[in-house]
Amino acid sequence: MKFDPAEFEFAVPPSLRAALEMLSQSHAGWLPIAGGTDVMVQFAAGTLGSRKLLSIWNLPELRRIDLLPGEVQIGAGSTYTDLREHETVSREFPLLVRAASWTGGIANQNRGTIGGNIVNASPAADSLPALLVYDAELVLVSVRGERRVAYHGFHTGYKQMDLGPDELVRAICLPRRFSTYFSYARKVGTRNAQAISKVGIAALARIEKAPEDAAEPIVEDVRIALASVAPAPIRLTMTEQTLNGRHLDPARLALARQKAMAEIQPISDIRSTADYRAAVVGNLVTEFLVKLREANTPQSPVLARWNALGVADAESEMLACCGSRNWARRMANRRPIFNQAELFPAADEIWRNLLESDWDEAFRSHPRIGESHPKALSGRSAKWSAGEQSSAASADDALRLALADGNREYAKRFGRTFIVCAAGKSAAEILEILQRRLRSDEATELREAAEQQRQITRIRLRKWLTE
Numbered sequence: 036m037k038f039d040p041a042e043f044e045f046a047v048p049p050s051l052r053a054a055l056e057m058l059s060q061s062h063a064g065w066l067p068i069a070g071g072t073d074v075m076v077q078f079a080a081g082t083l084g085s086r087k088l089l090s091i092w093n094l095p096e097l098r099r100i101d102l103l104p105g106e107v108q109i110g111a112g113s114t115y116t117d118l119r120e121h122e123t124v125s126r127e128f129p130l131l132v133r134a135a136s137w138t139g140g141i142a143n144q145n146r147g148t149i150g151g152n153i154v155n156a157s158p159a160a161d162s163l164p165a166l167l168v169y170d171a172e173l174v175l176v177s178v179r180g181e182r183r184v185a186y187h188g189f190h191t192g193y194k195q196m197d198l199g200p201d202e203l204v205r206a207i208c209l210p211r212r213f214s215t216y217f218s219y220a221r222k223v224g225t226r227n228a229q230a231i232s233k234v235g236i237a238a239l240a241r242i243e244k245a246p247e248d249a250a251e252p253i254v255e256d257v258r259i260a261l262a263s264v265a266p267a268p269i270r271l272t273m274t275e276q277t278l279n280g281r282h283l284d285p286a287r288l289a290l291a292r293q294k295a296m297a298e299i300q301p302i303s304d305i306r307s308t309a310d311y312r313a314a315v316v317g318n319l320v321t322e323f324l325v326k327l328r329e330a331n332t333p334q335s336p337v338l339a340r341w342n343a344l345g346v347a348d349a350e351s352e353m354l355a356c357c358g359s360r361n362w363a364r365r366m367a368n369r370r371p372i373f374n375q376a377e378l379f380p381a382a383d384e385i386w387r388n389l390l391e392s393d394w395d396e397a398f399r400s401h402p403r404i405g406e407s408h409p410k411a412l413s414g415r416s417a418k419w420s421a422g423e424q425s426s427a428a429s430a431d432d433a434l435r436l437a438l439a440d441g442n443r444e445y446a447k448r449f450g451r452t453f454i455v456c457a458a459g460k461s462a463a464e465i466l467e468i469l470q471r472r473l474r475s476d477e478a479t480e481l482r483e484a485a486e487q488q489r490q491i492t493r494i495r496l497r498k499w500l501t502e
Contacts (some may be wrong), residue, residue: 044087051096051205052178057089058201059178065089067203069112070146072139073155097150097205098188100124104357108210111150111204114161116141118149121158122346125368130165130237132368137161137222137232138389150204153186156194159177161222163190163268164237164260169209176205183208189265215371216241216256217330219323223315224306233307234315235262242283250443252331254278259320264312266298274297274320282327288321295320330373337500338378342371355415357488357494358400359393362386375500379493386489391481397488398452399419403442419495434462441469448473449480456490 036058046065048054058065066085068074069092077083097112100121107123115135118124125132125134138147138161138313152162153173171186175198187208189195216239224232240257257278259271283285301312341349346367353363365385372378445453455468472480 039103042086044230045090046088051091051094051203053291054089054091054094055178055201055203058203060239063087067091067154068097068242069148069151070114071142072147081443091203092404094112097203101206104211107209109207109209111153111206112148113150115139115144115147115149119144122368125365126346127211128165128169128209129171130168130218130239131162131209131221133220134161134165134222134235134237137262141390149207151294153198153204156190156196158177158193158265158267159232159235159263160268161232161235161262164235164262165220166207167208167260167270168237168239168258169213172208173204173458174208175199177202179207190421193266195388202493210339213239221319221320221322232263234264234312234319236260236316236319236323238320240323240327242327244364252328254281254283254327257327259323261299261316263306264301264316266300269299271298271320278324278409283324288324291324292317294433326377329376334343335374335500337502338372338374338414352499353402357382357386357492358497359386359389359397359439361389361393362397375497378496378500382492382496383489386485386492393489394481394485395417395451398454398484401452401454401491403439415499419498434466437466441466441473445469445473449477451484451486454484454491456487456494458491 046057048057049179049196057063064085065087066074066083067089068089071092074083074088085419091112093146097110098114098117099110100113100117100123101108102123107127109118109124110307115138115355118135119132135144135149138144138152149162152160153166165184173184173186173189175184176184177199178201180369184197188197219236221236221237222232223234236259238257238259242253243253245257257275260268261271262268271294274291276288277291277294299313301309303309303315326329341352344352344367346364348368349367350360350363353366354360357363359494362382369381369385372381386483442453453469453472455465459467460468470482475483
């Protein structure tokens with residue numbers, strides 16, 4: 036059945052204290068809501084459990100991020116957008132920021148809160164595995180005072196938690212000791228965002244430098260957490276014990292895969308089968324460990340130097356590869372990156388998750404095909420552009436005029452610079468591509484331009500690594 040809005044009572048307390056006092060009333064029956072993203076779904080489906088809604092949205096006591104010497108305290112009312120845009124959170128807790136980018140679309144990320152994700156208690160929640168591996172603690176508050184509990188163990192079963200009816204989650208506390216750990220996250224679902232995960236993983240590890248006589252690194256501390264494979268998000272403690280203090284040789288990786296598949300409790304539902312989920316868990320744990328092992332290989336001198344730069348200088352170097360400042364900043368915040376096998380997937384993932392305005396900024400950093408660019412972002416970018424477009428620059432007058440006409444027609448039709456990965460293409464081939472893409476609709480052309488920029492970025496990253 037669907038609800039009638041007139042049947043609901045809605046209260047907006049002016050402060051956290053006022054909200055807690057309302058919750059403390061005997062048999063009050065208030066349901067605290069923040070962003071309301073899950074409430075709206077339940078309301079539309081007729082499954083909302085309470086008809087007395089208490090808004091705690093945007094309370095200043097809850098929507099803040101405090102940086103302390105030993106920990107970061109994230110207010111439970113902080114949105115996913117707040118997390119994604121916070122420099123320290125992005126740098127020190129990349130798994131949490133990556134999960135925030137997967138949680139719904141931009142509108143949901145602007146409204147959905149980290150505290151709401153916790154108390155909604157979905158086994159498939161994107162952010163909760165990250166909290167497990169970061170050893171998060173929760174500050175719970177009521178009129179009786181505050182108490183601090185480990186997040187590990189907070190969920191006691193499906194949709195069950197160690198939270199009294201008069202309590203709210205005030206803050207999530209993350210210890211600041213994981214910035215040097217290798218991190219890994221994947222979401223397996225219909226899409227990365229706006230889809231519930233079939234399996235989600237967040238993992239961290241610190242490894243010892245392999246002795247000269249050892250073929251594989253030794254794991255000092257590994258942490259693996261999963262979503263959508265048990266009644267609540269879980270840590271794979273048995274799998275972790277199998278790995279800690281051991282070499283990452285092929286036999287150990289195979290054993291870890293078996294342990295992980297045995298440690299979960301997947302179900303079959305409309306999104307997936309239990310057998311599929313178990314197989315995916317085995318694959319993801321193996322992939323994490325393979326990447327961890329690869330990360331122990333010697334870094335290229337370029338990456339070693341770049342990893343050691345300050346954020347502003349690291350961002351500046353990336354701008355030569357792609358003219359989107361948000362892309363460059365997120366690449367800098369993704370460090371350390373140890374090898375090309377990590378660099379390229381990170382570049383692709385960040386690019387695909389940018390806004391259209393960020394894409395447009397990257398497009399504008401390129402000269403039109405066959406023209407010079409007096410406002411190039413850097414000398415390196417200008418040099419690379421000239422090399423990529425050398426065939427167009429040296430074309431005969433007729434071809435150059437045709438390209439100039441095509442560029443103007445493209446700008447008039449789509450309102451942006453024509454982008455093509457020109458490396459290795461003749462002027463005639465570029466003109467043919469331009470004329471074909473002028474016949475595309477806006478959505479198709481935007482996707483094609485974004486893909487061309489992705490290819491250009493990869494080419495430039497390769498050049499950057501070898502200079």
